Amino acid sequence: MIPLFLGVALVTFAVLSLVGDPFAQMAINPRIKPEDIARLRHAWGFDLPWYLRFFKWFWSMITGNWGVSIFAGGKPVTELVARAIAYTLRFSLASLILAFVVGVPIGIYSALHQYTFFDYFFTFFAFFGMSMPTFWFGFILMMIFGLKLGWLPLGGVMTPGIETAPLFARILDQAKYMVLPVIVLSLFSMGSWMRYARSSMLEVIRQDYVRTARAKGLPERTVIFKHALRNALIPIITLLGLSLPGIISGATITETVFSIPGMGRLTVDAMLSNDYPVAMVCLLLESSLLIVGNLIADLLYAVVDPRIRYS
Amino acid sequence: MAVEATKIEEVLTGRVETYWYLVGKRLRKHRLAMLSLVVLILIILACIVGPYISPYKVSELGSTTEVLQPPSWKHPLGTDELGRDVLTRLFYGGRISLLVGFSSVVSALLVGIIVGAYAGYFGGFLDTILMRFTDIMFSIPVMPLLIVLSSVIPGAGVWKIVLVIAIFGWMTDARIVRGMFLSLRENEYVEAARAIGVSNNRIIWRHILPNSFAPIIVSATLGVGGNIIYEAALSYLGFGVMPPTPSWGNMLQNAQYAMAIAPWLVWSPGLAMFITVLAFNYLGDGLRDAMDPKLYR
Numbered sequence: 001m002i003p004l005f006l007g008v009a010l011v012t013f014a015v016l017s018l019v020g021d022p023f024a025q026m027a028i029n030p031r032i033k034p035e036d037i038a039r040l041r042h043a044w045g046f047d048l049p050w051y052l053r054f055f056k057w058f059w060s061m062i063t064g065n066w067g068v069s070i071f072a073g074g075k076p077v078t079e080l081v082a083r084a085i086a087y088t089l090r091f092s093l094a095s096l097i098l099a100f101v102v103g104v105p106i107g108i109y110s111a112l113h114q115y116t117f118f119d120y121f122f123t124f125f126a127f128f129g130m131s132m133p134t135f136w137f138g139f140i141l142m143m144i145f146g147l148k149l150g151w152l153p154l155g156g157v158m159t160p161g162i163e164t165a166p167l168f169a170r171i172l173d174q175a176k177y178m179v180l181p182v183i184v185l186s187l188f189s190m191g192s193w194m195r196y197a198r199s200s201m202l203e204v205i206r207q208d209y210v211r212t213a214r215a216k217g218l219p220e221r222t223v224i225f226k227h228a229l230r231n232a233l234i235p236i237i238t239l240l241g242l243s244l245p246g247i248i249s250g251a252t253i254t255e256t257v258f259s260i261p262g263m264g265r266l267t268v269d270a271m272l273s274n275d276y277p278v279a280m281v282c283l284l285l286e287s288s289l290l291i292v293g294n295l296i297a298d299l300l301y302a303v304v305d306p307r308i309r310y311s
Numbered sequence: 312m313a314v315e316a317t318k319i320e321e322v323l324t325g326r327v328e329t330y331w332y333l334v335g336k337r338l339r340k341h342r343l344a345m346l347s348l349v350v351l352i353l354i355i356l357a358c359i360v361g362p363y364i365s366p367y368k369v370s371e372l373g374s375t376t377e378v379l380q381p382p383s384w385k386h387p388l389g390t391d392e393l394g395r396d397v398l399t400r401l402f403y404g405g406r407i408s409l410l411v412g413f414s415s416v417v418s419a420l421l422v423g424i425i426v427g428a429y430a431g432y433f434g435g436f437l438d439t440i441l442m443r444f445t446d447i448m449f450s451i452p453v454m455p456l457l458i459v460l461s462s463v464i465p466g467a468g469v470w471k472i473v474l475v476i477a478i479f480g481w482m483t484d485a486r487i488v489r490g491m492f493l494s495l496r497e498n499e500y501v502e503a504a505r506a507i508g509v510s511n512n513r514i515i516w517r518h519i520l521p522n523s524f525a526p527i528i529v530s531a532t533l534g535v536g537g538n539i540i541y542e543a544a545l546s547y548l549g550f551g552v553m554p555p556t557p558s559w560g561n562m563l564q565n566a567q568y569a570m571a572i573a574p575w576l577v578w579s580p581g582l583a584m585f586i587t588v589l590a591f592n593y594l595g596d597g598l599r600d601a602m603d604p605k606l607y608r
């Protein structure tokens with residue numbers, strides 16, 4: 001796991017190095033003296049060879065010294081990232097819960113009623129969700145609910161000036177801004193939860209022990225809920241571990257469509273404006289979450305399924 | 312019973328039922344997959360033929376009276392903010408989007424097959440190195456790096472987008488191919504080939520690879536749809552195919568700002584993309600069902 005982490009750090013570092021020197025553009029400006037540029041580059045460590053720069057940066061990353069943004073008024077990276085994560089969490093958690101709570105039961109029900117109208121309808125729905133380009137779906141919802149009906153705001157996170165309103169009004173206002181992005185974010189994952197739950201349940205109810213449970217005269221409810229469902233949920237629970245990184249790293253596209261200042265936007269904006277300290281923290285945070293998410297999925301798998309043992 | 316019936320048919324017609332013949336037979340029974348295939352062929356034909364039939368040129372600017380016109384007989388899908396015919400641009404955009412979708416999948420497959428085949432066949436140290444690298448690539452957040460790479464690599468060409476999407480698209484294929492090779496290399500025919508002195512490369516490409524085509528084809532079919540969306544997302548953000556070359560994605564780039572006055576600009580490119588991706592997903596699903604020997608016989 002540690003070599004994996006180092007490797008990821010090295011690759012992200014390499015790609016960011018391609019973006020180039022953030023002080024290079026300053027050379028064009030006649031009012032900035034070359035000495036000053038050299039001083040700045042020295043202060044930020046850009047005159048060091050790349051491997052020294054990498055280890056210097058990597059060390060400060062591990063020790064929690066994340067530094068300040070080159071641009072964005074020299075704000076501490078921790079502050080910028082914390083604010084973006086707060087926004088992203090709100091949207092991603094809501095959509096994960098919505099997708100899971102709606103998708104999994106429908107998938108299970110579809111499996112128990114295979115080849116019925118219900119099953120076909122939601123199979124189509126799942127494909128519909130998985131084939132929909134998210135940003136276009138966002139446009140459509142905006143056109144219908146924002147422009148035509150005027151029920152919901154087009155984008156942003158709150159009405160300007162609402163900060164002084166009473167708490168309840170503030171919550172209600174921000175909830176309104178969440179509806180459309182959450183629907184867009186959950187559509188894709190809802191489809192995949194349905195498919196996973198369906199195929200997992202289908203596999204389980206064909207097993208011998210389910211037939212045995214039926215044969216010994218257990219009521220159908222007990223067979224489904226006690227015997228089949230518990231085993232069908234095993235692969236689904238491990239998938240929850242895999243969706244962990246998405247909760248923090250945010251969705252660049254959806255955040256752009258709805259102008260949400262979350263992690264996805266922060267990462268891309270920082271990368272494009274050469275804001276090294278911010279971009280590197282974002283990328284490394286996201287990839288370490290991916291690695292940890294995979295680890296959690298593996299561990300969960302062993303916890304819920306006693307047949308699996310890691311030596 | 313069923314097996315006997317096909318055996319009898321084989322004897323009567325003198326035609327041996329190969330695996331791929333059976334796959335085709337099963338696929339033809341999958342109604343949604345066949346419908347998707349027909350839809351895809353129609354879309355591809357329209358994108359090839361459409362530009363020749365259309366009376367407008369792809370970047371032909373209309374007069375000021377023709378800017379942002381709603382759909383009419385003259386312009387079936389309306390005109391955009393520069394007075395260009397949307398239907399004509401949709402045909403050209405489809406060419407680009409499909410081209411990006413297909414060629415990025417093919418290039419990613421090439422890398423994935425090579426990495427997966429050598430890792431799975433030789434195993435050991437080579438396998439460890441290649442798969443660690445695959446893990447690393449898998450653990451990198453894709454979207455930010457896609458955006459940065461396409462803004463850093465010079466040029467505005469379509470091939471740049473293909474390259475960028477392929478760089479982050481080969482890992483799944485590599486894992487699938489490796490898995491197939493790990494199990495197939497233990498087969499007797501591989502041992503037999505080795506015994507008569509066939510070279511490793513020949514065993515990999517001529518003996519094992521053709522037997523692992525089924526999951527590769529499924530993954531490729533699903534991949535085309537996914538990559539069309541990737542290209543569209545990149546183009547929407549302004550880092551994909553550069554205007555004036557149209558693609559379904561960059562046609563939507565300006566549509567967001569015009570949506571209040573010109574909703575037709577939003578509908579047509581998105582719908583074309585959605586139907587295409589949906590068809591690829593259904594076709595891929597049908598192929599998976601048709602190729603999976605566990606589900607039949």
